[in-house]
Amino acid sequence: MTALHLDDLKQYSDLLRAKDGSEIKVRFVEPRDREELQNYIRSLSSGSRYNRFLGALSELPKTELERFIHVGEADRFTVVATIMVDGFETIVGEARYAFHAETSSVEFGLSISDRWQGYGIGKALLKNLECRAASFGAARIFGDTLRSNTTMIGLARKSDYSFTNSPGDWKLVRFEKQIHVEPQDIPCASWRLAAISRTAAMSSLAV
Numbered sequence: 284m285t286a287l288h289l290d291d292l293k294q295y296s297d298l299l300r301a302k303d304g305s306e307i308k309v310r311f312v313e314p315r316d317r318e319e320l321q322n323y324i325r326s327l328s329s330g331s332r333y334n335r336f337l338g339a340l341s342e343l344p345k346t347e348l349e350r351f352i353h354v355g356e357a358d359r360f361t362v363v364a365t366i367m368v369d370g371f372e373t374i375v376g377e378a379r380y381a382f383h384a385e386t387s388s389v390e391f392g393l394s395i396s397d398r399w400q401g402y403g404i405g406k407a408l409l410k411n412l413e414c415r416a417a418s419f420g421a422a423r424i425f426g427d428t429l430r431s432n433t434t435m436i437g438l439a440r441k442s443d444y445s446f447t448n449s450p451g452d453w454k455l456v457r458f459e460k461q462i463h464v465e466p467q468d469i470p471c472a473s474w475r476l477a478a479i480s481r482t483a484a485m486s487s488l489a490v
């Protein structure tokens with residue numbers, strides 16, 4: 284795994300486009316986002332929250348919120364998708380992913396604000412997560428969702444994921460994809476920076 288520079292998280296930010304051309308920034312969450320992230324979770328419809336967290340909850344429990352905010356702890360990461368509204372950066376989505384070195388895989392969950400669902404942001408964010416997974420050197424990316432979550436299943440199908448039973452829970456389905464990233468295909472800052480640091484490490488070995 285290529286180490287991230289956790290003291291400078293801004294460099295791993297990416298710009299994506301929604302279907303209507305709106306610019307979406309994807310960046311690691313920061314401590315200053317704590318309250319807005321919680322407000323974002325509260326503002327999701329109960330159905331979206333249920334689908335995202337696989338159960339009923341009105342907000343993130345305090346300990347979970349702290350885990351979300353602490354990027355990189357236990358190889359777990361949170362990104363937020365934001366847009367500018369009247370000059371203010373506003374969270375319209377989030378994703379949390381974990382790198383499992385032992386299986387060379389990245390596991391993730393994500394949500395898009397109800398107001399912004401259907402604009403292609405989930406699809407763009409998913410592609411961005413694949414690129415972030417590639418930057419770890421992961422071979423596989425996967426998530427689990429409720430069998431009733433036709434939207435997530437539709438998004439995964441459209442993004443070429445395959446489906447299996449989730450181990451241990453018949454209510455869930457696992458969607459997964461092998462990662463074959465060509466640098467020019469799905470660029471993201473994490474991948475570029477990982478590639479640069481690998482090249483630097485190789486050339487220092489060559490001396």
Ligand SMILES: CC(C)(COP(=O)(O)OP(=O)(O)OC[C@H]1O[C@@H](n2cnc3c(N)ncnc32)[C@H](O)[C@@H]1OP(=O)(O)O)[C@@H](O)C(=O)NCCC(=O)NCCS
Nearest residue numbers: 331334394395400401402403404405406434435437438441
């Ligand atoms: C699932 C979710 C992330 C999708 O994000 P989104 O931004 O609305 O999705 P997109 O607009 O990018 O849609 C991408 C594709 O998903 C599929 N899709 C979107 N809405 C759909 C729906 N209502 N039914 C079936 N498929 C749907 C389509 O294939 C769509 O591609 P298309 O528009 O080219 O046809 C979003 O609905 C969400 O946050 N839901 C609540 C939380 C959740 O379920 N998280 C998943 C837990 S892992």
